Amino acid sequence: MRYAYITLAILCIVLISLLGTRGSTFNKPPRQVFPDDIFPQMTRQARYLPQSASLFFADGRADRPVPEGAIARDTIINDDLLATGKLTNGDFLRGFPDAITIDARLLARGQDRFNIYCQPCHGALGDGNGITKHYGMGATSSYHDDRLRQMPEGELFNTITHGKNTMLSYADKLTPQDRWAVVAYLRALQRAAQGSINDVPAARKTDPGLQ
Ligand code: HEC
Numbered sequence: 001m002r003y004a005y006i007t008l009a010i011l012c013i014v015l016i017s018l019l020g021t022r023g024s025t026f027n028k029p030p031r032q033v034f035p036d037d038i039f040p041q042m043t044r045q046a047r048y049l050p051q052s053a054s055l056f057f058a059d060g061r062a063d064r065p066v067p068e069g070a071i072a073r074d075t076i077i078n079d080d081l082l083a084t085g086k087l088t089n090g091d092f093l094r095g096f097p098d099a100i101t102i103d104a105r106l107l108a109r110g111q112d113r114f115n116i117y118c119q120p121c122h123g124a125l126g127d128g129n130g131i132t133k134h135y136g137m138g139a140t141s142s143y144h145d146d147r148l149r150q151m152p153e154g155e156l157f158n159t160i161t162h163g164k165n166t167m168l169s170y171a172d173k174l175t176p177q178d179r180w181a182v183v184a185y186l187r188a189l190q191r192a193a194q195g196s197i198n199d200v201p202a203a204r205k206t207d208p209g210l211q
Pocket of ligand 1: 138156
């Protein structure tokens with residue numbers, strides 16, 4: 001009987017030491033019974049870090065550009081207005097395509113994408129004072145110029161799609177729906193910059209600091 005207990009205890013220890021670490025995360029590379037240089041396997045291979053240099057490619061970059069003419073699956077849209085922001089006569093759309101519903105969800109999505117893709121240059125307020133300004137990138141447009149306030153939504157959409165002068169295209173990062181969401185948020189920023197005490201509901205007018 002004593003041996004049965006000892007065997008059971010040993011079995012428990014073996015099982016726990018074999019299975020107990022499953023699911024844990026480790027910082028060190030796994031210990032290998034047969035090291036790669038002796039028995040080459042495919043467990044660990046040479047790789048490039050994002051945005052690193054490469055001697056292999058002629059342009060010296062490890063990141064490869066998207067092949068010319070490649071079309072991402074979700075960029076084919078049968079709704080020209082939604083995809084281009086242009087009417088059939090070539091004019092830019094004022095307002096938003098029917099397929100876009102302006103609601104809090106769209107604005108939240110627009111804010112989220114804006115903060116990732118536009119804020120670094122245009123600033124959180126859209127006044128052109130993003131972090132890149134401190135690193136020498138000047139002349140980023142403020143959205144609070146009259147020209148941009150009057151600009152049709154379709155033209156803003158077109159700028160995100162194709163870029164403008166030194167601003168690159170964001171078509172590969174933002175789907176058309178996301179681009180419209182960013183346009184809606186851009187409008188919200190413009191509206192917020194024009195806010196006055198008259199926009200504050202009567203019940204909040206007595207809040208400290210407001211007059
Ligand atoms: C890397 C910096 C940078 C980022 C990121 C950036 N922009 Fe720009 N943007 C610029 C610069 C610089 C200009 C001024 C271009 C010019 O007219 O010379 C500009 C101009 C604009 C204009 C005005 C175009 C016009 O007709 O004058 C709009 C609208 C705009 N950006 C929207 C956006 C939106 C929306 C995003 C995010 C999806 C974005 N930008 C991201 C740098 C940037």
